[in-house]
Amino acid sequence: MSMEISEDIVIVGAGIAGLATALGLHRLGLRSLVLESSPCLRVTGAAFTTWTNAWQALDALGIGDSLRRQHPRLQGLVAMSIISGDPVAEIAFTAKGTSEQHEVRCLKRKVLLETLAKELPTGTIRFSSKVVSIEDSGSLKLLHLVDGSILKTKVLIGCDGVNSPVAKSLGFKKPSFVGRSTIRGYAVFEEKHxxxxxxxxxxxxxxxxxxxxxxxxxxxxxxxxxxxxxxxELEENPLKMKQFVLNNLGKVPNKIKNVIDTTKLDDLICSPLRSESVGDTIWRHK
Ligand SMILES: Cc1cc2nc3c(=O)[nH]c(=O)nc-3n(C[C@H](O)[C@H](O)[C@H](O)COP(=O)(O)OP(=O)(O)OC[C@H]3O[C@@H](n4cnc5c(N)ncnc54)[C@H](O)[C@@H]3O)c2cc1C
Structure with a gap:
């Protein structure tokens, strides 16, 4: 028999959005429960280029400074042609119309997720808790989990990524494939690169x-x-991904090839890029 548990706020998905939302609520003194389908934190992946607005958000959550210490500031951007092998532009990260520099750093996904999770009260994240369907029950939502249990909640927040069952229950369209894929990697060097x-x-x-x-x-x-x-075949085979990238780097110095070569097969991931329709990202009542 399934058990019904009542919660005030349930967040579906312990990715960056879910953990950041839970931490924001915690800082305001609000308890929430985060349901995550996988058995542990999904710390795979590589990193993100994070700009001033992201650092302001991380500061608001109280984790900006500890992350800054682990990620030095980037000074600018160099664009290069892989046909000629020449630099075509060098841009400083200066904010438009000012002499101020944008704060840009390359933030490791694993470090970000672990930092967010560490700041949450014990028991906030419930792993192996995949939401399979969502039902209305008066002003409450009933969440059916994969193990047959049912959770009742006053507030439901969907942070469950591109195949979101929460978005589906609200009638949002499925994100569409944009015709491009991205291979991402993370190369760790034994000495300074x-x-x-x-x-x-x-x-x-x-x-x-x-x-x-x-x-x-x-x-x-x-x-x-x-x-x-x-x-x-390519998306599921890191060796093929690495070979594909190495074959298509174009005319670039060997030290660029070396970055790809140094990347361990476990640190490669390939994702088809999908985009949500703009109208669907606007808040809708149901
Ligand atoms: C493993 C992984 C690695 C990534 N690596 C990179 C990278 O290196 N660089 C980059 O730029 N972007 C990367 N991305 C993409 C980037 O993290 C996301 O686009 C962005 O963070 C959006 O975050 P999100 O929290 O909205 O969604 P996600 O990060 O996708 O998190 C959604 C979470 O919800 C959980 N979930 C989904 N459905 C259910 C359900 N039914 N019930 C319960 N839980 C559910 C998922 O397991 C997941 O943990 C990665 C994403 C993932 C999942």
Whole structure:
């Protein structure tokens, strides 16, 4: 027999959005329960280029400074052509119309998720708790979990990513594939990698990729390419991903190739890029 438990606020998904929302509520003195389908925190993935507004959000959550200590500031962006091998532009991160610099750092996904989770009161995240369906019950929502249990909640917050059952229950359209996929990697060097703290962006021949230092010994990179989004052989085989990237880097110095070579197969991930329709991201009542 299923058991019904009542909660005030339930957040579905312990990704960046779910944990940040739970921490924001906690800072305001509000308790929430985060339901996550996987058995532990999903700390795979690589990193994000995070700008001033993201750092303001992290400051509001009280974790900005500890993350800053682990991620040196990037000084600017260098764009290079992979056809000629030449730099085509160098841009400082100066805010428009001022002499102020944008705060840009390359934030490791694992560090961000673990920092958010560590700040939450014990028991906030309930793992292995996949929400399979959502039902209305007066002004409450009934959440049916994969293990047969049922949770009742006054407030339901969907932070459950691209295949969100919460968005589906609100009648949102499925996100559509944009015709491009991205391979992401995270390269860890035993000694200093020697790159300047600059975001390096490469383009040409239908490919666009970036190589961005997170700190002195680790580098995040992404490689975006046109695809059908159906190439399972590539998406599920890190060795193939690595080979594909190495074959399509174009005319670039060997130290760029070395970043891809240094990346361990476990630190590679390929995702078809999907986008939500703009109308659906606007708040709707139901
Ligand atoms: C494993 C992983 C690695 C990534 N790596 C990178 C990267 O290196 N660089 C980059 O730029 N972007 C990366 N991304 C994408 C980026 O993290 C997300 O686009 C962005 O953070 C959006 O965050 P989110 O919290 O909305 O969704 P997500 O990060 O997708 O989190 C959604 C969470 O909800 C959980 N969930 C989904 N359905 C249910 C359900 N029915 N019941 C309970 N829980 C559910 C999922 O398990 C997941 O933990 C990665 C995403 C993932 C999931």
């Amino acid at each position: 020697g790159f300047e703290p600059k975001s390096m962006q490469f383009m040409g021949d239908g490919f666009r990729y970036g190589i961005i230092p997170c700190d002195d010994t680790s580098i995040y990179w992404f490689f975006a390419f046109s695809s059908s989004g159906q190439d399972k």
